[in-house]
Amino acid sequence: MVNIGCVITTPGSSKNNKTGSWRTFKPILDKEKCIDCDNCIVFCPDSCVNKQHDIDYDYCKGCGICANECPSDAIEMVKE
Amino acid sequence: MVDIPDKNLLAPGHRGCAGCGASIAVKLALNALGENTVAISATGCLEVMTTPYPETAWEIPFIHVAFENSGAVASGVESALRIQGKENVNVIAFGGDGGTVDIGLQSLSGAMERGHNMTYICYDNEAYMNTGIQRSGATPFGATTTTSPMGSASFGEDKPKKNMPMIMAAHGIPYVATASIAYPEDYVNKVKKAAETKGPAYIHLQQPCTTGWGYPSDKTIEMGRLAVETGSWILYEIVDGKFEITYRPDERKPVKEYLAPQKRFRHLDDELIEKIQKYVDAECEELGL
Amino acid sequence: MIREVMTANKAVAEAARLAKPQVIPVYPITPQTTISEYLAQYVADEKIDAKYVKVESEHSAISAAVGASATGVRVFTATSSQGLMLMHEILFAAAGMRTPFVLADANRAISAPLNIWNDQQDSIAQRDAGWLQIYVENAQEALDTTLMAYKISENPKVLLPSMVCLDGFILTHTVEPVEIPDQEPVDEFLPPYKAEHAFLDPKNPMSIGNLADPDYYLEARHDMQVAMENSIEVIQQTCDEFAEIFGRKYGLVEPYKTEDAEIIFVAMGSLCSTIRVIVDQLREQGEKVGLLKIRAYRPFPVEAIDEAVKNCDKLAVIDKNVTFGIGGALYTDIKAKIHKEAYGFIAGLGGRDITPDSILEVYEKTKNVPEKEVTWIGLKEE
Numbered sequence: 001m002v003n004i005g006c007v008i009t010t011p012g013s014s015k016n017n018k019t020g021s022w023r024t025f026k027p028i029l030d031k032e033k034c035i036d037c038d039n040c041i042v043f044c045p046d047s048c049v050n051k052q053h054d055i056d057y058d059y060c061k062g063c064g065i066c067a068n069e070c071p072s073d074a075i076e077m078v079k080e
Numbered sequence: 081m082v083d084i085p086d087k088n089l090l091a092p093g094h095r096g097c098a099g100c101g102a103s104i105a106v107k108l109a110l111n112a113l114g115e116n117t118v119a120i121s122a123t124g125c126l127e128v129m130t131t132p133y134p135e136t137a138w139e140i141p142f143i144h145v146a147f148e149n150s151g152a153v154a155s156g157v158e159s160a161l162r163i164q165g166k167e168n169v170n171v172i173a174f175g176g177d178g179g180t181v182d183i184g185l186q187s188l189s190g191a192m193e194r195g196h197n198m199t200y201i202c203y204d205n206e207a208y209m210n211t212g213i214q215r216s217g218a219t220p221f222g223a224t225t226t227t228s229p230m231g232s233a234s235f236g237e238d239k240p241k242k243n244m245p246m247i248m249a250a251h252g253i254p255y256v257a258t259a260s261i262a263y264p265e266d267y268v269n270k271v272k273k274a275a276e277t278k279g280p281a282y283i284h285l286q287q288p289c290t291t292g293w294g295y296p297s298d299k300t301i302e303m304g305r306l307a308v309e310t311g312s313w314i315l316y317e318i319v320d321g322k323f324e325i326t327y328r329p330d331e332r333k334p335v336k337e338y339l340a341p342q343k344r345f346r347h348l349d350d351e352l353i354e355k356i357q358k359y360v361d362a363e364c365e366e367l368g369l
Numbered sequence: 370m371i372r373e374v375m376t377a378n379k380a381v382a383e384a385a386r387l388a389k390p391q392v393i394p395v396y397p398i399t400p401q402t403t404i405s406e407y408l409a410q411y412v413a414d415e416k417i418d419a420k421y422v423k424v425e426s427e428h429s430a431i432s433a434a435v436g437a438s439a440t441g442v443r444v445f446t447a448t449s450s451q452g453l454m455l456m457h458e459i460l461f462a463a464a465g466m467r468t469p470f471v472l473a474d475a476n477r478a479i480s481a482p483l484n485i486w487n488d489q490q491d492s493i494a495q496r497d498a499g500w501l502q503i504y505v506e507n508a509q510e511a512l513d514t515t516l517m518a519y520k521i522s523e524n525p526k527v528l529l530p531s532m533v534c535l536d537g538f539i540l541t542h543t544v545e546p547v548e549i550p551d552q553e554p555v556d557e558f559l560p561p562y563k564a565e566h567a568f569l570d571p572k573n574p575m576s577i578g579n580l581a582d583p584d585y586y587l588e589a590r591h592d593m594q595v596a597m598e599n600s601i602e603v604i605q606q607t608c609d610e611f612a613e614i615f616g617r618k619y620g621l622v623e624p625y626k627t628e629d630a631e632i633i634f635v636a637m638g639s640l641c642s643t644i645r646v647i648v649d650q651l652r653e654q655g656e657k658v659g660l661l662k663i664r665a666y667r668p669f670p671v672e673a674i675d676e677a678v679k680n681c682d683k684l685a686v687i688d689k690n691v692t693f694g695i696g697g698a699l700y701t702d703i704k705a706k707i708h709k710e711a712y713g714f715i716a717g718l719g720g721r722d723i724t725p726d727s728i729l730e731v732y733e734k735t736k737n738v739p740e741k742e743v744t745w746i747g748l749k750e751e
Contacts, residue, residue, distance in 0.1 A: 002588045004528060004566040005467035006133045008576040014093035014130065014137035022098060038084055042264050043301050045096055045103035047088035059092035063099035063290075064298030077298075116571045120436070133585050136576035141569040144578035145435050145462050152429035156394060156436025156444075157569060159420035163391045163442065169571055187432065190425030 015059075019046065023062030025077040027055055033074035040066035040075065082264045085111045087139065094137035095129040099297025101287035101304070102126050104261045105203045106174065112268045113275055115140055117170040118161065120154040122179030123147035125210040126203065148183035150175045151191035151200065158196040170275045171198040177218035178208045181244045192251045192280045199274040199281045202244065205289035213292045217242040220312075221359060222352055223344040225292075230347045240359060248282040249318050255281035257317035257326075261288070262304030266315055266326055273317070286313045294343020306338040311364040325369055332369070335360050372548050377508035377540035380547045381447065381473045381533065382407035384515035386417050387555040388471070391442035394422035394433035399485050400537040401449040401475035408445070427452035431459040431472075438468035438530075439577050441568030443519065443561070445470065449537060450477035453491045457498070463530045464499025464593060466578050467566060469522035470530050471515060472500075476638065476689075477537040478719040486720020487537040489638065493666075493690040493698045499593050501531040501600055502667040504637035508547045511535045513617055514664075516550075516559060520607045523562050526599040534666075536639040538720070554614050597668045604665055621670035623662040624677040626652065630659030632735055633678050635686040635703060635711075637663045640723055644687075647728040658732065663699065671706045684711040685735040687723075687746075691715050696743035713743040721747055 003009065029040070034053055041049045043065050048056040055066075067075040089110035096103040102125050110117065118141045121127045127144045130137040145153045154173040161169050173191075175184050180202035188200060207225045208214040215228040215237050224236035249256045255277040259267040267285065274281030288303035290296070295303055307313040308327065312335055315327040335357045339345040348356070375383075382404050385393070393412070397405040412421040422437075424430045427448050438444045448456060453474055463470070474492045478484040492502055501521065505511045511533065518531035535541060567577050581589055604621055612618040623641075626648055627633050634644045641662040651658045661677050661684075663670075678684060684707070688697020695701055700713030714731050717723040727746050734744060 002133070002581070002585050002592065004592065005465065005577065006579050006581045006585060006589050007567045008131065008134055008136040008579055010134075011136060011574040011576070012091035012139045013135045014091050016135055017093040017095070019093055019095075038081065041084050042082050042108070043104060043261075045098075045100045045107070045300075046092045046094070047090060047103075047107055048092050051084055051086070056092065061098035063300070064296070065099055065300055068298040069301050115574075118440075118569045118571065128580050131576050131579035133579045133581040136579065138576050139574060141571055141574045142576040143436060143439050143569055145432055145466070146459060149428065149432035149459065152394075152424065152432035153436035155422055155424070155429070156392060156433030156438075157440050159392045159394075159422050159433065160437035160440035160442045160444075161569075163418070163420045164440075186425060187429050190429050193425070194423060 018058045019061050020058045023060060024080055025062040025064060026057065026080050027060065027062065027064065027066050027075045028078050029053055029055060030074045033072050035072045037071055039069040039071065043069050082108065082268050089115065089139040091137045091139055093135065095132065096125070097291050099290040099300045101205065101261050101289055101300045102203050105285055105287050108264055108268055109172065109201060109271045110140060112271045113170045113172060116168060117172055118157055120150050120157060120173040122150040122175035122184055124176040124179050126174055126176065128210060147179055149187045150179060150184060151188035154198050155191045155194065155196050158198050173198060173200045175200070175202055177202060177204040177206060178216040181217040181242050189251065192248060192253050192282065195279050197279055199283065201283045201285055203285050203287045205287050205292055207292050209289050209292040218244065222348050222356055224347060225344070235348065235352055245282065245284040253280045253282060254320050257283045258313070258315055259283055259285045260304045260308050260313055260315060261285065262301045262308060263315060263327060270317060295341050299341065303342070309333045310335045310338040311360050311369055312338050314364065314367050314369055316367065325367065328369060332364065370548055370551055372546055374544045375508060375547050376403065376542055376544050377511040377535045378403040378475065379407060380508040380512035381515050381535065382411070383549050384512040385445040386411050387550065387552060388445065388516060388519050388559060389417065389443065390419055390445035392420050392422060392437035392444050393446065394424050394430045394437065395446050396424050396427045396430045396448065396452060398427065398449045398452040400477060400541040401447050404447040404473060427455040428459065431456040431463065434470055435459060435463045435466060435468050438470045439466060439567055439569055441564035441570065443470070447473040449475040450479060450491045453495060454479060457495065460495050460498040460500060465589065467528040468530060469528050471518045471522060471533065472530065473515060473533045473535065475537045475541045476534050484719040487539050488689040488718045488720065489534065490690040492532060492534045496667055496698065499529055500667065501529055501665070502534055503531065503664050504534045504666060506639055506641050506662065508540060508545050511540065512547055513611065513615065513619065516555060517607050517611050520559050521600060521603050524603045525565070527596050527603050528566060529593065529596050529600065534638065539639045550615055558611065558614050600668050601670060619664065621665040621673045622677055623664060625660040625662065627659035627661055627677050627681065629657055629680065631657040631682045632732065633659045633661050633681045633684055635661045635663060635684050635699065637666060637699060640687060640689065640717065643723060643725060644728055647725055647732070651732060666699070669702055669706065674707055678707060678709055682710065683735055684709050685714060685731050686711055687714045687716055687731060689717045691718065700743065712739050714746050715743065716746040
């Protein structure tokens with residue numbers, strides 16, 4: 001059974017799909033070095049850095065944009 | 081700075097590539113507009129990666145119908161909302177460069193000309209990326225794609241990029257802007273201005289694509305920045321016909337710095353790079369950058 | 370109720386006015402044009418409280434219609450011929466997305482060669498889109514069917530769009546007396562549309578028009594088949610309800626003198642009026658002949674047809690369309706589903722007159738068994 005017209009009535013249900021399994025490199029944030037610029041939040045394609053700069057590894061695909069855009073080198077990409 | 085919302089309106093778990101620029105583009109736009117928004121999308125990367133049934137990444141109402149008609153679908157949505165008295169709901173349509181400058185041009189032109197109160201964002205990654213990097217009217221001169229390939233008798237795409245924002249400006253609509261995901265504050269301001277505009281607004285957003293351009297996934301923002309810092313992509317807006325540059329690089333970098341890290345331009349020799357530099361110089365001069 | 374002399378296009382526009390659509394995206398094309406003009410005027414005169422979307426093509430007309438319907442409002446549009454062909458892709462999307470709006474198609478031939486006159490090739494070419502298709506014979510039926518189409522499409526057991534097919538020029542540009550119902554009984558018959566399954570509202574976010582992979586697509590298409598099957602009963606019910614309020618009785622098919630007929634003509638649209646005259650004429654000569662008018666072509670009302678033709682020997686199926694390489698579409702459907710000796714006749718393409726003599730020729734050929742299974746009527750000899 002599918003919904004009529006395959007309408008999806010649960011917004012944000014892509015969260016069921018844990019894209020963290022795609023990752024080969026894992027971003028590790030050193031909060032000591034963090035200067036709260038929020039670049040990692042703004043530029044994350046997978047909306048997986050929260051306001052406290054915690055990285056949600058359930059979804060992080062390990063693209064490395066956050067590390068590349070971090071002005072204080074607070075994020076290191078580590079092989080899984 | 082860009083306001084950070086408590087809840088992202090494009091949820092994680094979508095199937096965009098690692099380092100996908102389109103996801104950044106849409107996330108920033110939706111977060112800027114808030115929940116009182118309806119989104120329309122053309123067929124393309126965005127639609128396919130965000131709505132594989134039974135899961136959606138959209139936290140707001142979303143509709144997709146086909147590749148070439150997001151302008152017209154948005155016209156219907158906007159008309160239906162307004163006749164129901166829902167004047168304050170933001171209507172935002174997204175199309176990739178193919179869905180906007182090629183197959184969707186007529187539908188978009190009609191929507192803009194009719195004056196619907198809506199915003200259209202073209203997320204331009206400069207080729208048909210969803211189907212595997214075929215050239216579009218927005219593919220820049222010199223880029224190799226699977227349908228404008230380099231070869232013994234070809235250096236890749238041999239025509240310059242279609243000037244879509246100026247085509248939109250020629251419609252006389254109240255708001256036209258270019259933007260880049262590498263300049264989020266500028267982009268988000270423009271999205272908000274577009275939404276506040278009474279009538280149609282168009283934003284042409286450059287959005288680097290790791291898969292199609294051929295650079296490492298962590299360089300998506302860096303590529304966007306290089307495009308702007310070299311003058312290859314110029315940030316401006318046209319409000320009620322008045323043109324203004326919204327960001328000026330301190331000193332324009334040579335275009336080679338933008339081209340060199342990308343696989344799609346790697347085959348270009350000095351002569352062709354010089355030709356591209358001249359194109360860029362002429363464009364910058366024309367727009368007063 | 371008032372009685373007025375008008376074209377079928379005006380009758381359709383009147384029905385659209387009475388149905389109170391809130392969004393009308395429409396693009397003019399011969400011979401539908403006057404529908405788009407009447408509706409523009411009704412909106413300009415505040416006779417309808419609707420947004421008239423002045424689209425730049427039929428493709429955008431149908432696209433805007435889907436968008437508006439998915440936003441939860443009643444929608445009307447109309448087109449013809451090349452316009453319907455341009456809509457083709459989105460007709461499928463409208464059905465698959467289950468947007469239950471109504472489109473009137475002024476039946477016209479398809480290019481090439483370019484031709485603006487009547488046949489039914491345009492809508493027949495859309496038969497697999499997942500739309501209900503009802504063919505009408507006159508202006509009154511056009512009005513009544515347009516109203517009924519909304520009630521049928523919006524029924525939760527159906528939720529598929531409907532196409533009301535009226536013959537170009539023959540109906541769209543000739544006048545006849547039409548009863549225009551009052552608004553009150555129409556409102557009673559057709560209450561406002563309330564979308565439950567799909568609507569765009571920030572208070573209840575849904576994603577509509579999604580990607581469905583091989584795990585889901587088959588079920589989605591099967592649901593449409595079930596909806597189409599359900600529509601048989603819903604059409605009949607709606608016709609009965611309509612008859613109760615307005616006194617005019619319609620059905621899936623309309624049999625005429627078929628009870629004891631040995632040969633039955635099968636046809637759709639305005640042609641049935643001509644055939645009825647010939648049936649009477651032949652009856653006077655002692656010939657046992659009847660007519661089965663097919664109103665619902667999709668869904669294809671197999672049981673109703675079976676019932677109407679059960680006593681006859683032969684069927685003469687007249688098509689104003691051709692499926693090249695096999696025959697007329699109605700004929701091939703009849704051959705596939707109705708177990709009777711049947712012969713196909715292609716006639717009237719591109720507006721060629723189907724005269725009483727053409728019908729007599731069909732009758733004679735059927736009676737004496739035609740040389741070919743499918744015969745083209747009125748073809749000029751070299």
